[in-house]
Amino acid sequence: MLLLDTHVLIWLDEGNDKLGPRALNLINEALLTGTLTVASISFWEIAMLVSKQRISLRLELGIWRRELLQKGLCELPMYGGVAVRAGEFLELHGDPADRIIIATALEESAILVTADQKMLDWSGLSYKIDASQ
Numbered sequence: 001m002l003l004l005d006t007h008v009l010i011w012l013d014e015g016n017d018k019l020g021p022r023a024l025n026l027i028n029e030a031l032l033t034g035t036l037t038v039a040s041i042s043f044w045e046i047a048m049l050v051s052k053q054r055i056s057l058r059l060e061l062g063i064w065r066r067e068l069l070q071k072g073l074c075e076l077p078m079y080g081g082v083a084v085r086a087g088e089f090l091e092l093h094g095d096p097a098d099r100i101i102i103a104t105a106l107e108e109s110a111i112l113v114t115a116d117q118k119m120l121d122w123s124g125l126s127y128k129i130d131a132s133q
Helices: 006-014 021-033 040-051 061-070 080-087 096-108 117-121
Strands: 002-004 036-039 074-076 111-114 128-130
Touching (some): 006 040, 006 061, 021 036, 021 111, 036 040, 036 096, 096 117, 111 117
Parallel strands (some): 002 036, 002 111, 036 074, 111 128
16 A cells, blocks of 8 residues: 655646656556555645645645546544554654555555655654655
């Protein structure tokens, strides 16, 4: 199971060339096998970015989300175990969305696809792929 970090989901939708060929290949394989996922907090993060006009989407966010889910992306909700684990990451930076995404990856035994260097460097997360490769 692959879990996309928020920026990777945006890059994928945009066809952004920041998404490397290896990562894109793995993402496409996961989509075909029904194992491509995103943490629900990513949609909150995107909503915040849209409201602050830091990004724009081709569609209204709710419609955009539904389209992605209809195409096979699976949304992973935040359960109590994820919340507890995210709060325990003392050595990880303080971004709550990043902490929840990492906790989701750990709780679901998913491989995180990210280009966030802090997340890639964090030793508490064994299964990760650099999205830029």
